[in-house]
Amino acid sequence: MAATTQIAPPVRTASPLAFWHLLSLDAPTVAVLWTWFVARASHIRLPLASSFAMALAVWALYAADRLLDARALDLDKPEGPRTDSSAELEARHLFHHRHVRVFLAGIAVAIVAVVALLPALDLAAIRLYLVEGALLFAWFLILHTPRRAHRLPAQHLPAQHPTKEIAVGLFFSAAVFIPAVARESAARQPRLALLSCALLFAALCSLNALFISAWEHEGTCFDSPRLPMLAVATAIAGAALAAFDPSSPWPIAFACALAAVLLLTLDRHRRRLSRTHLRAAADLALLTPLLLLPFLRSW
Numbered sequence: 485m486a487a488t489t490q491i492a493p494p495v496r497t498a499s500p501l502a503f504w505h506l507l508s509l510d511a512p513t514v515a516v517l518w519t520w521f522v523a524r525a526s527h528i529r530l531p532l533a534s535s536f537a538m539a540l541a542v543w544a545l546y547a548a549d550r551l552l553d554a555r556a557l558d559l560d561k562p563e564g565p566r567t568d569s570s571a572e573l574e575a576r577h578l579f580h581h582r583h584v585r586v587f588l589a590g591i592a593v594a595i596v597a598v599v600a601l602l603p604a605l606d607l608a609a610i611r612l613y614l615v616e617g618a619l620l621f622a623w624f625l626i627l628h629t630p631r632r633a634h635r636l637p638a639q640h641l642p643a644q645h646p647t648k649e650i651a652v653g654l655f656f657s658a659a660v661f662i663p664a665v666a667r668e669s670a671a672r673q674p675r676l677a678l679l680s681c682a683l684l685f686a687a688l689c690s691l692n693a694l695f696i697s698a699w700e701h702e703g704t705c706f707d708s709p710r711l712p713m714l715a716v717a718t719a720i721a722g723a724a725l726a727a728f729d730p731s732s733p734w735p736i737a738f739a740c741a742l743a744a745v746l747l748l749t750l751d752r753h754r755r756r757l758s759r760t761h762l763r764a765a766a767d768l769a770l771l772t773p774l775l776l777l778p779f780l781r782s783w
Contacts, residue, residue: 505764506579508547508587512539514770515660518685521773523664524780525733526678533604534663536597542659544594545620547580547587552624554581574700575760609666616658623651649697653690657682677732680725681740687718688740692770695747696763699754712748719744735776742772 504510516539523530554577580587602610627648661682668678691714698711722741726734746769754762 499761501764501768502760505760505767506576508543508550508576508580510764510767511546511656512543514767515539515542515656517771517773518660519663521739521776521780522661522678522681522685522733522736523667525735526664526668528664528667530663530667531604531606533601534606534609537601537605538659538663540594540598540601544591544598547591549624550577550580551584551587553577554584574763576763606663606666609663612662612666613659616655616662620655623655646694646697649693650690652693653686653688656689657686660685677729680729680732681736684718684722684725684737684740687721688743688770691715691718691744692747692766695751696766699751699762699766700759712751715744715748715751719748735773735779739772739776742775743770746772 504513516535519538520530520535554573661678665678691711694711694714719741722737722739722744725732725737726741729737747766750762750765750769757765
C-alpha cells in the first residue's frame, strides 16, 4: 500500500518566521533581494518600481498557487473519503484556505498595482516577462486542471514527480534575471556570463524546492540520498564559477554556493524544526546576498 502524507496540523507557534511563510511573503522577499543583488553585482541600476512590481507579482502568483492547491479541501465532504490531493496539503495551504477572501482581495489589489507600475518598467523587460508569463500560465493550466479534463503528457507523470520543483527553479530564476538582462540588452552590452549565473541560481531554487518536498514527503521519490550530493555539487559549481571565471559577477555565484551549503546544513538538522518552520528556514537560507552586502560596495 502506498504511503500517504497527512494534512499538516495548524501551526501553534505564532513566530515571525512562521507567519512570514504562511502569508506567502517568503518568495517575494527572496525574489526582490536577488533581483536587486543580481543587478547590483552586474553594475546595473534598476528603477524602484521594478522591485515593487516584482514583489507584488511574485506574492500574487504564490498566493494563487496555494489557493489552487487548497481547492481539494472543498472537494472533501464529511460523508466521503478524503482526496489524494487534499491529503498532501501543508499548513500554508490550510492557512490560505481559512483566509481565502482576504487573499483573493489581496491578489486583486496586487494585480491592479502591477498594471499601474508597468509604465515605469523597461519595455524590454516587459516583453520578456510577457513571454515568461505565457509559459507560466500554460504551466498553471497543466498543473491545476483536473486530470480527467485533458490528456496532456505531464498528467501521465507519477503523482510525486520532481517536474514541478524543477520548473519552479527555472521560472523563478528567469524572473529574477530578466530586469538585469533587459538593461544590458538596452545598453547593447549583453554578457553571456549572466547566463551561467542564471542557470546556477535556477539549480539552487530547484534544489530548495526539492529539499522542501523531501522533508514534506518522506519515504517517497523526493526523499532521495542524491539530494545532499546535488547540494554539494551546486556549492562546488558556485565556488568554482566565482573563483575561476573573471567575466562572471563573482558575488552571484558565491551567494549561490553559500545558500547550497546552508540548505545542506538545514537538511542535516531537519528533525529539530517543525515542518512549517523548516520550510520557512529553507527560504531563509536563500537570503545569502545579505551576507555579501559589505563586499558589493567595493565591487
